[in-house]
Amino acid sequence: MPPKKLMMPDIHFVTALPCEAQPLIEFYRLKPAGRSKSFEIYEAPGKHLVLSGVGKIRAAEAVRFLHEFAGKIRDQAWLNVGIGGHPDLKIGEGVLAHKITDQKLAKSWYPPLVFEAPSRTESVVTVERAENKYGESCVYEMEASGFYEAACRFSTAELIHCYKIISDNRESSTKKVSAALVERLVRQNLEMIDEIVKKILTLAQALPHAEIPAHEFQKFLERWHFTVTEQHQLRRLLLRLQTLEPEAEIWPELQLLTKSKDVLNTLKDRINSLPVAL
Amino acid sequence: MIDTVYIEKEIESHPRTKEVCERFPKARRVFCERYGEVFNPNAQNFRLQKQKPALILAKKFDHFILKTQKGYGIGGDHNFYFSHMLNCLYDCRYCFLQGMYRSAHFVFFVNYEDFEHAIEKQIKEAGSEESYFFSGYDCDSLAFEPVTGFTSHFLPLFARHPKAWLELRTKSIQIKPLLEMKPVQNCVIAFSLTPTEIGAALEAKTPAVTKRLEAMEKLQERGWKLGLRFDPLIYHAQYQEQYERLFREVFKKIKIPSVHSVSLGPFRLPKQGYETMFKLYPEAKLFAGPLEERKGMVSYAQKIEEEMLNFITSRLLEYVPKNIFFPCLI
Ligand code: SF4
Numbered sequence: 181m182p183p184k185k186l187m188m189p190d191i192h193f194v195t196a197l198p199c200e201a202q203p204l205i206e207f208y209r210l211k212p213a214g215r216s217k218s219f220e221i222y223e224a225p226g227k228h229l230v231l232s233g234v235g236k237i238r239a240a241e242a243v244r245f246l247h248e249f250a251g252k253i254r255d256q257a258w259l260n261v262g263i264g265g266h267p268d269l270k271i272g273e274g275v276l277a278h279k280i281t282d283q284k285l286a287k288s289w290y291p292p293l294v295f296e297a298p299s300r301t302e303s304v305v306t307v308e309r310a311e312n313k314y315g316e317s318c319v320y321e322m323e324a325s326g327f328y329e330a331a332c333r334f335s336t337a338e339l340i341h342c343y344k345i346i347s348d349n350r351e352s353s354t355k356k357v358s359a360a361l362v363e364r365l366v367r368q369n370l371e372m373i374d375e376i377v378k379k380i381l382t383l384a385q386a387l388p389h390a391e392i393p394a395h396e397f398q399k400f401l402e403r404w405h406f407t408v409t410e411q412h413q414l415r416r417l418l419l420r421l422q423t424l425e426p427e428a429e430i431w432p433e434l435q436l437l438t439k440s441k442d443v444l445n446t447l448k449d450r451i452n453s454l455p456v457a458l
Numbered sequence: 459m460i461d462t463v464y465i466e467k468e469i470e471s472h473p474r475t476k477e478v479c480e481r482f483p484k485a486r487r488v489f490c491e492r493y494g495e496v497f498n499p500n501a502q503n504f505r506l507q508k509q510k511p512a513l514i515l516a517k518k519f520d521h522f523i524l525k526t527q528k529g530y531g532i533g534g535d536h537n538f539y540f541s542h543m544l545n546c547l548y549d550c551r552y553c554f555l556q557g558m559y560r561s562a563h564f565v566f567f568v569n570y571e572d573f574e575h576a577i578e579k580q581i582k583e584a585g586s587e588e589s590y591f592f593s594g595y596d597c598d599s600l601a602f603e604p605v606t607g608f609t610s611h612f613l614p615l616f617a618r619h620p621k622a623w624l625e626l627r628t629k630s631i632q633i634k635p636l637l638e639m640k641p642v643q644n645c646v647i648a649f650s651l652t653p654t655e656i657g658a659a660l661e662a663k664t665p666a667v668t669k670r671l672e673a674m675e676k677l678q679e680r681g682w683k684l685g686l687r688f689d690p691l692i693y694h695a696q697y698q699e700q701y702e703r704l705f706r707e708v709f710k711k712i713k714i715p716s717v718h719s720v721s722l723g724p725f726r727l728p729k730q731g732y733e734t735m736f737k738l739y740p741e742a743k744l745f746a747g748p749l750e751e752r753k754g755m756v757s758y759a760q761k762i763e764e765e766m767l768n769f770i771t772s773r774l775l776e777y778v779p780k781n782i783f784f785p786c787l788i
Contacts, residue, residue, distance in 0.1 A: 278462065278488050279488050279489075279490075288490065288491075288495060289499070290495065290496045292502065292561075292563075293461065293462055293510075293512075294507055294509050295509075295510065296461070296510075297461075301486055332500075332501035333501070335501070336501050336502060336503040336506065337499065337501045337503075338502070338503055338506040338507060339506075340501075383506060386505060386506055386509060387503065387505070387506065388505070388737070388738065388740050388741060389741065390740035390741045416736070419740050419746070420745075420746035420747075421746075423740070423742070423746035424743060424746050424747070451746070451747075451748065452748045452759060454748075455695050456693055456694045456695055456743075456747050457694060458655060458656060458659035458694050458744075
């Protein structure tokens with residue numbers, strides 16, 4: 181059974197506004213791929229983007245929608261790209277979140293930065309309404325907490341990140357933020373966003389690759405009846421055999437068996453009979 | 459080496475927090491309420507985090523010392539362990555920490571004084587009887603020494619209490635502070651040892667066994683008591699000749715009068731830990747090999763385990779007197 185390399189995970193972008201999405205759609209040549217009453221999805225091979233609308237609840241729902249749309253595959257890379265305000269960072273500066281706090285829930289998340297962050301990193305606070313006082317030295321925005329909490333249900337935290345571009349600060353208030361400005365700011369940050377995407381995808385390659393191809397596994401389920409527990413055991417034994425003896429040709433031997441238990445025992449015996457290597 | 463330091467707000471101005479932060483001036487500092495917010499969430503991958511773990515500075519609130527499992531010890535009746543850190547610099551494929559924690563970040567508890575009080579209370583309760591305290595259960599005792607200053611703090615405590623033994627369990631060669639101080643007679647510097655080939659295959663980032671032996675020789679010369687820990691025993695086709703060679707090398711350099719105790723332990727994992735580790739490293743030959751579950755533990759098939767234990771015990775006893783030999787059979 182030849183080991184199957186899993187494909188590189190997809191990158192899933194989540195943006196709130198069309199003006200945040202447009203530069204990404206052009207840069208990655210994304211095409212409209214589907215829509216619901218609430219969300220629009222764009223895609224290219226290995227990439228998806230969902231337009232969520234404003235606010236953490238919509239961001240969370242958009243994550244779920246995209247996860248289902250893209251085939252419910254776990255451990256994909258997720259990146260929320262959006263704008264935010266900061267008391268004194270300059271307009272256009274992009275930051276990765278190293279902490280996300282939901283101001284209303286008083287709950288925080290800490291995206292693990294397992295790669296070298298190519299940009300500055302900051303605390304991000306998700307607020308219900310646009311913030312004009314900039315009380316603390318952090319980025320204020322409206323989607324990150326909803327996005328992050330939802331994405332953590334479908335992937336592992338190391339692959340889920342938020343990139344926020346400063347659109348307003350104490351010197352330049354939210355009133356000056358227009359769609360044209362936002363589009364320009366995202367465009368200015370495209371190279372950095374792409375670098376972050378590459379870093380996350382490179383990291384994702386360290387996830388385990390060993391898997392039993394679905395059609396191989398199906399062959400077993402069609403030939404014998406395995407209970408759910410036995411299916412779990414079967415998958416485990418096949419994986420072990422694949423690791424120890426990648427070229428094993430066990431199917432002819434198994435085909436002679438009538439009971440699922442005998443199949444499991446034969447696999448176990450085969451594994452135990454192999455010379456143990458380090 | 460450390461890019462991110464998470465700091466519990468409560469200990470922001472603790473002197474040990476400040477010292478550690480000074481060692482990593484370029485690291486980003488992120489404040490949290492309790493370390494569990496960073497360390498415990500479900501959606502984390504130990505394998506990914508191991509590529510670049512962060513450091514979490516925290517305060518421990520309770521359970522400073524815990525009783526060891528029955529069957530674990532080096533000659534005493536009152537055995538305890540304590541952990542000033544969770545997780546390890548090294549990346550041994552067999553390490554049970556991978557199966558125990560969701561995060562690979564290093565947690566460092568800065569409130570040494572609370573550990574100290576708990577240890578002293580226990581020593582008092584034991585009265586005239588000896589107590590044994592094991593460090594290096596949830597981490598390597600010495601690997602982080604330049605950052606934590608663990609030995610410089612705790613050894614003087616044990617020097618004041620000769621009835622209390624301290625075991626530092628390590629694969630590290632960070633022995634400078636030990637060489638600079640007077641040996642503490644009730645402290646055992648216990649090195650985990652495996653044959654070179656096993657170390658190369660399964661103990662990523664650890665100092666080579668030859669380096670560990672050099673460190674042990676230096677400690678021996680200075681008069682420190684050593685522990686030899688052949689744990690876990692790893693089975694494979696050439697294990698007999700490899701362990702025989704290891705014993706020859708070890709006992710050529712390490713003299714029995716310097717050895718406080720020798721122990722060995724088979725490779726065993728709690729079932730749940732094994733499941734987690736298999737998912738993290740399904741391609742690891744170690745987890746794919748001839749293992750089976752017995753009484754909630756996953757270990758080598760009984761026949762293999764017995765054969766290996768008998769062989770290694772008999773070879774070891776050619777060098778080691780029985781009274782300092784403690785096979786660990788948990
Ligand atoms: S040295 Fe010990 S604690 Fe560290 S990874 Fe290896 S087995 Fe685990």
